Amino acid sequence: MKTLYIIDGYAQFFRAYHAIRTPMTSPVTGEPTNMTYGFVGMLLKLLRGNEKQMQAVGGKPDYITVALDVSGDRGTFRSQIFEEYKANRPPPPEDLRPQVERCLKMLDAIGLVTLGAEGYEADDVIATLAEQFKDEALCVRAITKDKDLKQLLRPVKGEDASGSFALYDIHHDKVSDAEALFEETGLKPDQVGDMLALMGDNVDNVPGVEGIGPKTAAQLIAEHGSLSALLDAADSIKGKRGERLRAARDGSQLSISRKLVELDRNTPISFDLESAQTSAIRLENLIPILKELGFNRYQDEVREMFGITVPGDTDAASAKPAQKQASSDIAFGGGLFDHIAGEPSQQSAADQALADGNYICVKTKKQLDELVTALAKAPVFAVDTETTSVQPMDCELCGLSFAIEEGKGWYVPVKSAEQDTHLDAKTVLDAVRSVLEDATKPKIGHNLKYDLLVLRNSGVELRGVAMPRRDSSELAALDTMTAAWLDDATRSSYSMDALSLAYLDYAPVSISELIGKGKKQKTFDQIPLDRASAYAAEDADITFRLAEALRPRLRAGGLAELATSVEIPMVEVLAEIEYNGVYIDADELERQRARLQTRIDELKTEIQDAAMSSCGRTFEPDSPKQLGTILFNKPTDADPGLGIKPYKKLKTGPSTDAETLDRIVADRATDSPIPKLILEYRQLTKLVSTYLVALKDAINPRTGRVHTSFHQTGAATGRLSSSDPNLQNIPIRSDIGREIRKAFAAMPGHVLVCADYSQIELRLLAHLSRDKGLIEAFERGEDIHAAVAAQVNSVSIDNVTREMRARAKAVNFGIVYGITSFGLARQLDISRTEAQTIIDDYKHRFAGITTFMQECIDEAQRYGYVTTMLGRRRAIRGLDARNPSERSLAERVAINSVVQGSAADLIKLAMVDLHRIFSPNAAHWRDGKSPEIDGVRMLIQIHDELVFEAPEPVAEKVQDVVVHAMEHAMDARFDLRVPISVDSSIAPTWFDGK
Numbered sequence: 001m002k003t004l005y006i007i008d009g010y011a012q013f014f015r016a017y018h019a020i021r022t023p024m025t026s027p028v029t030g031e032p033t034n035m036t037y038g039f040v041g042m043l044l045k046l047l048r049g050n051e052k053q054m055q056a057v058g059g060k061p062d063y064i065t066v067a068l069d070v071s072g073d074r075g076t077f078r079s080q081i082f083e084e085y086k087a088n089r090p091p092p093p094e095d096l097r098p099q100v101e102r103c104l105k106m107l108d109a110i111g112l113v114t115l116g117a118e119g120y121e122a123d124d125v126i127a128t129l130a131e132q133f134k135d136e137a138l139c140v141r142a143i144t145k146d147k148d149l150k151q152l153l154r155p156v157k158g159e160d161a162s163g164s165f166a167l168y169d170i171h172h173d174k175v176s177d178a179e180a181l182f183e184e185t186g187l188k189p190d191q192v193g194d195m196l197a198l199m200g201d202n203v204d205n206v207p208g209v210e211g212i213g214p215k216t217a218a219q220l221i222a223e224h225g226s227l228s229a230l231l232d233a234a235d236s237i238k239g240k241r242g243e244r245l246r247a248a249r250d251g252s253q254l255s256i257s258r259k260l261v262e263l264d265r266n267t268p269i270s271f272d273l274e275s276a277q278t279s280a281i282r283l284e285n286l287i288p289i290l291k292e293l294g295f296n297r298y299q300d301e302v303r304e305m306f307g308i309t310v311p312g313d314t315d316a317a318s319a320k321p322a323q324k325q326a327s328s329d330i331a332f333g334g335g336l337f338d339h340i341a342g343e344p345s346q347q348s349a350a351d352q353a354l355a356d357g358n359y360i361c362v363k364t365k366k367q368l369d370e371l372v373t374a375l376a377k378a379p380v381f382a383v384d385t386e387t388t389s390v391q392p393m394d395c396e397l398c399g400l401s402f403a404i405e406e407g408k409g410w411y412v413p414v415k416s417a418e419q420d421t422h423l424d425a426k427t428v429l430d431a432v433r434s435v436l437e438d439a440t441k442p443k444i445g446h447n448l449k450y451d452l453l454v455l456r457n458s459g460v461e462l463r464g465v466a467m468p469r470r471d472s473s474e475l476a477a478l479d480t481m482t483a484a485w486l487d488d489a490t491r492s493s494y495s496m497d498a499l500s501l502a503y504l505d506y507a508p509v510s511i512s513e514l515i516g517k518g519k520k521q522k523t524f525d526q527i528p529l530d531r532a533s534a535y536a537a538e539d540a541d542i543t544f545r546l547a548e549a550l551r552p553r554l555r556a557g558g559l560a561e562l563a564t565s566v567e568i569p570m571v572e573v574l575a576e577i578e579y580n581g582v583y584i585d586a587d588e589l590e591r592q593r594a595r596l597q598t599r600i601d602e603l604k605t606e607i608q609d610a611a612m613s614s615c616g617r618t619f620e621p622d623s624p625k626q627l628g629t630i631l632f633n634k635p636t637d638a639d640p641g642l643g644i645k646p647y648k649k650l651k652t653g654p655s656t657d658a659e660t661l662d663r664i665v666a667d668r669a670t671d672s673p674i675p676k677l678i679l680e681y682r683q684l685t686k687l688v689s690t691y692l693v694a695l696k697d698a699i700n701p702r703t704g705r706v707h708t709s710f711h712q713t714g715a716a717t718g719r720l721s722s723s724d725p726n727l728q729n730i731p732i733r734s735d736i737g738r739e740i741r742k743a744f745a746a747m748p749g750h751v752l753v754c755a756d757y758s759q760i761e762l763r764l765l766a767h768l769s770r771d772k773g774l775i776e777a778f779e780r781g782e783d784i785h786a787a788v789a790a791q792v793n794s795v796s797i798d799n800v801t802r803e804m805r806a807r808a809k810a811v812n813f814g815i816v817y818g819i820t821s822f823g824l825a826r827q828l829d830i831s832r833t834e835a836q837t838i839i840d841d842y843k844h845r846f847a848g849i850t851t852f853m854q855e856c857i858d859e860a861q862r863y864g865y866v867t868t869m870l871g872r873r874r875a876i877r878g879l880d881a882r883n884p885s886e887r888s889l890a891e892r893v894a895i896n897s898v899v900q901g902s903a904a905d906l907i908k909l910a911m912v913d914l915h916r917i918f919s920p921n922a923a924h925w926r927d928g929k930s931p932e933i934d935g936v937r938m939l940i941q942i943h944d945e946l947v948f949e950a951p952e953p954v955a956e957k958v959q960d961v962v963v964h965a966m967e968h969a970m971d972a973r974f975d976l977r978v979p980i981s982v983d984s985s986i987a988p989t990w991f992d993g994k
Contacts, residue, residue, distance in 0.1 A: 001139055002062040004273070005046060005168070006129055008122050008144035009068045009114065012042055013100050015171075017093070027294040027493025028502040031102065032095040039103050040290070040298055042170055046143070047278065048301075061141075063276040066107060067125035068116035077119050077264070082256050084205050094881060102293075109285045113276045120267045123148050127263035129271060130154070130165045138273075141168045141175075148196060151263055153178040153189040186222035194227035197257040206260050207253040209244050216241075227258065292501045294493065348509050350534035353407075359537035361529065362412040363422040368431050371402065371410050375435045378404035380476050382444040382544040383436070383462070385454045386536050388415075388523045392453035393578075393700060393707045397425060398524045399532070400432065401540035406548065409537030418529045429460055439463040442476035446496045446543045449479075452575035461921055466569035466912075475560055479571045480546040485713040486559050486567060487550060490875050494713045500542050503549040508542050509535050562870050566908050567712065573915040573938070574710045574720075580937040580949075581705030586696050588743040593692040596684050596736075603681040607674060614672045615640045621681055624656045630674065631656065631664070642670050658682065666829065683734070691730065691740050698725045710941065716874050717897050718904035720941055728942055732994075744940075744947075744990035751955045751986050754993035755962045757944035758981040759784055760903050762812055764869070767977045768899065771848025778978040785809040791845045792838070811842045815849065818892025853895050860894040868901035869974065870909075906980075907944060909969035914938060914946070917961060933958055940990075947990060955986045 016038025024034040049060040069076075079085045107114055115125050126142050130152045133140055142149055144167055154165040155178045166177040178189055187195060199217035200208015212220070224230040231254070234245040248254045283302060290299045353359040362368050375381050382403040387395035399413040412432070414425035435441060436455065443464040445451050455462045467477050481494045484503070491498070500506050514535050515522045524532060554560050608618045611630060617640065619626040632654045633641030646654035647663055654660075656678075664675045698706045706725065714721030722728050731737025746752045762784060766774040777787035782797065789808035790797040800808075810827050811819065821836035828835065843850045860866050860876035867873050874897040878890030918936040933954050940947040946966070950958040967980045987993035 001137065003139040003141060004063040004065070004129070004133065004276070005061040006126050006140065006142045007043075007046075007064065007066045008126065008142060008146060008149075009066045010100075010122060011144045011146060012039055013096070013103065016042065017096055017099070019171075025294075025492045026292060027491065027495065027498040028292045030488065030491050031098055033099065033102075033293050033295075035096060035099040036102050036106075036293060037295060037298075040106075040295060042143075044298060044301060046170055047281075047283075061278055063273055064112060064278055064281070065129075065271070065276045066112060066114045067122035067129075068114055069121045070116040070118045072118040074119070076121055078121075078260050081259050082205075085260060086204050089203065089205075091882065106286070106289050109282070109289060111280055111282045111285075113271075115269050115271060117268050120264060124264040124267040125269055127152055127265045128267040128269060131265040132271070133273075134163055134165075136163065138163070140165045142166075143168050143170050145169055145176075147192075148261060148263065150176065150181055151189055151192040151196075151261075153181055153192075155179065185218040187218055191221050191226065193258065193261050193263075194230075195221045196261040197227060197254060198230070200257060201261075204260070207257050209248045209254065211240065211244055227254070288501070288507050291497070291507050294498070348534065350509050350538035351531070353409075353541075354530065354534040354537065358407055359409045359411070359534060359541070361422075361533035361537075362410050365423065365427070365431075368412065368423060368428065371412070372431055372435060374404060375402060375432070376441075380404075380442040380444060381435075382540045382547070383451060384445060384536065384539045384543060385451045386411075386524050386532070386539075387454055388525060392450050393457065393581075393703070395454065396525075397454060397458050399536060400428070401536040403537075403540035403544040406545050407541060409539075409541040409544075411533040411536040411540075413529060413532065415525045416529050416532060417526050421529065425458070429458060433460055437461050437463050439467075442467055442478075444478050444480065444543055444547045446480045446499075446539070446546070448481075449571050449575045449578070452572065453579055456575075456579055463921075466572040467564070475551045475554060475563060477568060478547045478550065478563075479568055480543055480550060482567050482571060482712055483547070483550040483554060483563060486563055486872070487553050487557065488875065489713075489716040489718075489873070490877075496539065496542060496546070499546055504542070504545055506542070508538050511535075557873060558871050559873065562872055562905075566870065566905065566912060569912045569915070570712060570908055572921075573911050574712065576915060576919050576921060577938050577941065578707050578710060580939055581700065581703055581707040582939045582947075583704065583745055583747055583949075584695055584699060584706050585743045585745050586699060588745075589692050589696045589740075592739060592743070593688055593696075596688050596692070600681065600684050600688070603677055603684070607677045607681065610672055610674050610677065614642055614674065621678060622685075625653065627656045627678065628654050631670075642672050642674070644669050684736070687731065687737060687740070691725075694725050695740075695743065715904075717901045718868065718872050718908070719900065719943070720904075722942075727940060730942075738991060738994070741991035741994065742989050746949050746988055749952055750935075750949050751952050751988055752939075752990060752993055753948040753950050753955060753958050753962060753984065753986055754990065755946050755948075755959070755966055755982050755984040757903070757907065757966065758983050759812075760906065760944050760980070761899050763976075763978045763980060764902050764906070765815070765849065765852070765899050767974075768869070768902070769846075769848040769852035770977065771846050771852075773846055774849070775977050785812055788812055788842070788846075792841045807838055808842075811838060815842070817896050818888070820888075856895045856898050857891050860890070866894050866898050868898055868905050869970070870902070870905040872901050872905060874901065903944065906969055907941070907946070907966070910966040911938070911941065911946065913965045913969060914962060917965070918948075918958075933961065947993075959984050959986055 013035060017035035020034040020038045022034060023032070024037055025031065026033050046061060046064070071079075074080060076085075104114065115129075116122070117125065123146060126144075126149060130140055130142075134154065142152075142165070146167075149167055152165050153167070153176070154163060164177070166175050168175055181187060181189060181192070185195070195214075195217045196206070198209055198221065199212055199214050200206045208217075220230050221227065224233055231245065231249040234242060234249055236242075237245055286302060287299060290296075290302070350359065354361065360367070360371075362371055384401045386398040386401070388398060389395040396415060398415045399411055401409060401411045403409040412428050413422045414428050416422065436443075437460065441464045443462065445465070448462075448465050452462050452465065465477055465479070480496070480499065484491070484494050484499050491502075497508055497510050500508050514527055514531060515524060527535075554563055604621060607621050611618050615630060615635070619630050621627065629639050630641045631644050632646050633639055634643045635641065644664060647660045648655040648657075658679065661675045661679050664670065665679070669675075695706060698708075700707055708722045708727050709724050711721045711723065720728075730740055732741075744752070762774070763778060765771075766778055773791055774784075774788075777784055777791075780787075783805075785805050785808045786797050786800045788811070789795075789800045789804040792808060793800070793804050795804075807828060810824060814824065814827075819839070821832045821839060824830075824839060825832045825835035856866055857879070861879050865873045865875045874893075876890055876894045876897070878886045879894070881887045881890065915938065918933060918938065920934075933950070935951045935954070936958055937949045938946065939949055946962065948958060948962060963982045963984050966982045970976060970980075985993040
C-alpha cells in the first residue's frame with residue numbers, strides 16, 4: 001500500500017528551532033542555521049527510513065508534501081471569527097524567519113511540493129488532503145503532534161490499510177491512530193472537536209470552559225457522548241463545574257470555541273498526487289545547499305543513503321567561465337531512488353577541465369619553461385602549494401599550482417605516487433625561483449602565509465605579497481582569505497571552499513573528497529596524479545577568481561588602503577614571526593612541572609582528607625559529576641555531600657565551574673576547604689597540561705624552537721589570535737602562572753627586547769571620545785586610574801585611596817567592554833546599587849565618553865556596522881532585538897569593536913613598520929636600503945605587546961627603534977589628542993622583561 005506523508009511545515013520548523021538551541025551559522029553566508037539543520041535532519045530521516053518507521057507506518061514514503069500556514073493581510077478565517085485568536089502568542093524569534101525562508105527555498109530547489117492557501121492554516125490543508133484521499137487506496141500520515149488533527153484519525157478500512165489517516169511523530173517513531181486515541185482518552189475521532197472546544201487552548205487563545213482541562217474534558221465528552229449532550233445535562237451537574245458549564249452554555253464562548261477548533265476540509269488548494277512522488281525529488285540539488293550551510297555530516301549522509309554521485313558536487317548552472325562543465329547526470333544506486341537510470345560518474349568539473357586542456361599538469365622541462373615564460377609575462381598570478389600535511393614547518397612540498405586568468409591553471413608536481421613521470425623538486429624550484437622571488441611581480445594566494453613558510457623551508461623566498469606602498473586602489477597582490485575577512489569579519493569560515501560558494505556560487509572539489517578522512521586519510525602525494533592535478537589547478541583558478549571578485553568589494557567598502565598598507569603586509573610579517581619561532585627552555589619547563597606536580601599530589605591528599613572529614617567518603621577531583629555530588633548533595637543522602645545550594649543548574653546537573661566555586665568561597669557557603677582546594681588544584685593541573693607539557697611537546701625537533709600559528713581572521717575586532725600552541729592565553733594574573741615566562745628565553749649572545757603599549761585602549765578612547773578630563777589626565781602623565789578616581793570622587797589626586805583607585809581602574813578597563821552594574825559588583829564585591837552609582841558617576845564626570853559610546857551605537861544602527869580609526873568594518877547584529885540582553889550585548893560589541901579594533905590597527909601598523917626595518921626578507925620594502933640593524937627577530941605578538949630577540953650589543957638601539965615605531969605608528973594618519981606610551985625592557989627571559 002502506498003503512503004502519502006504530509007509534513008506540518010511550521011510545526012516542524014518550530015520544533016527544530018527549539019530542539020537545537022546551540023547557535024549555529026553558515027560558514028559561507030553567516031546566516032543562522034540551527035533550525036535549518038534540525039529540519040533537514042528530519043527530512044532525511046523520513047526519506048531514509050528505519051526499522052521502527054517500517055513497523056510504525058509501513059515503510060518509506062511514496063509521496064511527500066509540506067502543508068503551510070498562510071495568514072494573509074487579515075489573518076486567517078479563525079481570527080475573523082474571534083479577533084483574539086492566537087493574539088497572545090509572542091512574535092517568533094528574530095533568527096527564525098531567515099531560516100524558514102531558507103528551508104522554503106531549499107524545498108523548492110529539490111522539487112518538494114508545498115501547499116497553502118491564504119487565510120488558512122496547515123491543519124486545514126492537511127484536513128482537506130485527508131478528505132480528498134479517504135476513499136483512495138492510500139495511507140495518509142501527517143508528520144505532526146498537533147492535537148487538533150486527531151479529529152481526522154481514520155482506522156484501516158481493509159487488510160490493505162487503504163484510507164487510513166494517522167499522525168506520525170517522526171522524532172520518536174510513534175504513530176497516533178484511532179485506536180491509540182481511544183485507549184488514551186476513551187474518545188472517537190469525531191468527538192475530539194468537542195473535547196478541544198471544552199478544554200480550550202491558552203496558547204491559541206481558544207476560550208473553552210474555565211477549570212476544565214484535557215483529562216476532564218475527555219471524561220465528560222466520553223460520558224455524555226457529545227458537547228451538546230453535555231450542555232443539555234449541565235443543569236444536573238453540581239458545584240463549580242456545573243456553574244461554569246451553564247455559564248458557557250448561556251454565553252457564546254463555547255460556540256466560538258467549537259468553530260475555532262473545527263478543521264476546514266474544503267481549503268482552496270489544488271494538489272496532484274503524482275507531482276509529490278518521492279522519485280521526483282531532485283536530491284542532487286541538496287548537496288550544494290548543504291555545502292553552503294556547512295552541513296558536512298548531511299552531505300555524507302545523502303551520498304551514502306542514496307548512492308548519489310554528484311560530479312564535483314556542483315550545479316550545472318555554476319559552471320566556470322571559459323571552462324567546460326562536467327556532465328550533470330546524477331547516478332543513484334539502490335534504495336529509494338533505484339528506479340532512476342544513470343551511469344555513475346566520478347568526474348568533477350576540475351577533472352573535465354584537466355581533460356579539456358584548461359588545466360595542465362606540467363611534467364616535462366619544456367612545459368615548465370613555457371609556464372615560467374607565461375608567469376613572467378603575466379601582470380599578476382595566483383600561486384598555491386600542495387604538501388603532505390597542514391603543518392608548514394614540518395611538511396614536504398608535493399607541488400605548486402598557478403593561474404594567470406580565469407578558468408585556466410597549471411599544476412607542477414614534485415612529489416607524487418607517480419614520481420618517475422614528472423620533474424623533481426630541485427629542477428622545478430630552480431626554474432620558478434625567479435618569478436616567485438621577483439618582488440615587483442604581485443602574487444595572489446589563499447592563506448599565503450602558509451605558502452610563504454612552505455616555500456621558505458624549500459629554499460625559495462616568495463616575494464610580491466606585500467608590495468611597496470603605491471596607489472592602494474590597485475590591490476594587485478592579494479591574500480583572498482584575508483581580503484574576504486576584511487569584507488566581512490563575521491563569517492564563521494574563510495576556507496576557499498566556503499568563499500567560493502559565497503562569492504562565486506561554485507563548489508570546488510574539497511580536500512576531504514580527495515584524500516579522505518580519519519584513519520583512511522591519505523597524504524597528497526598518495527593520490528593519483530590526474531586527480532591531484534585537477535584539484536590543485538582548480539585551487540589556483542578559484543583563488544584567482546576570488547581575487548577578481550573581492551577587489552571591487554574592498555574598494556567599494558573603503559577598505560583598499562587598510563588592505564594594502566596593513567593587512568596584506570601583515571601576511572608576510574606573521575609568516576616571518578612563525579618562521580622565527582621562539583626558543584623555550586625545556587629544562588625550565590620540566591623543573592616547573594615537577595614542582596607543580598608535587599603540589600598537585602599534596603592537594604589531592606588534602607582534598608580527599610577534607611572529603612572524608614566532611615562527608616565520610618572520597619571522590620575523584622577531576623570528575624565534575626562527583627564533585628557536584630560532594631558539593632550539593634545533602635549530608636543525609638545516600639551519597640552524602642556538603643549540602644550547598646546550587647548556584648547554577650545545567651542539563652547534566654549543578655554547575656561546578658570556576659565561577660561557581662569562586663562564589664561558594666566568596667559567599668562562605670561552606671566551612672569545608674574543598675571548593676578552595678579544587679580551585680587551586682584545577683589551576684595547577686591546567687598549567688601543567690595546557691602549558692608546561694604542551695609547550696615542551698611543541699618544540700620543533702629540527703629548529704629547537706616553538707613555532708606558533710598566528711591567525712589574522714580569528715577575531716572580528718582585528719586582533720590576532722594564535723594556536724598550536726596558544727601563546728595569547730599564557731597566564732599573567734597569578735605569580736605561579738607568570739613563572740611560565742621564565743622558559744621563554746633568548747639564545748646565547750642575544751637578549752629579549754619586550755615592548756608593551758601602556759593603557760592603549762584608554763588612550764585611544766580619550767582620543768576618540770574627545771573627553772577633556774581624560775585627555776588632560778594623559779597629557780599630564782598622571783596615574784590614569786588615580787586621576788579618574790579623583791574626578792569621580794571629587795577629591796584631589798593626593799587624597800585618592802587604594803579602594804577609590806581600584807574601583808576607577810575596574811571601570812576604566814571595563815567601560816569599553818560595556819561593563820554592567822552586575823559585572824562591576826561581582827568584581828569589586830559590592831552591591832549592584834553601589835556599582836551602578838559608580839558607573840553613573842563615571843559617565844557624568846566623563847560625559848564625552850558617554851557621547852562617544854552612543855555615537856558608536858548610532859553608527860551601527862544607521863549603517864549596520866562600525867568602523868575603526870583605519871576604516872576596518874565590523875557588522876553589528878542584534879541592535880533591534882526584542883530581547884533586552886541581546887540588544888545590550890550588540891551595543892557593547894559596537895563600542896568595543898571601535899576601541900579594541902583601533903588598538904589592533906595601531907599595533908599592526910607598528911609591526912609592519914618594524915618588519916620593514918629589521919627583516920632581511922623585507923629589503924624590497926625599503927627601496928633597496930640595508931636593514932638598520934642586523935640579526936633582530938620579531939618573536940611574539942600578544943594583544944598590546946611585542947617581543948624581539950636581538951644581539952646583545954645592539955639591544956639598546958633596538959629598544960629605542962621599537963619604542964619609537966610603536967609610539968608613532970599612527971603619526972602619518974592622525975594627530976592623536978593624547979600621547980602614546982610604550983613600556984619596554986631588555987632581559988634574558990620574557991619573565992625578567994616583565
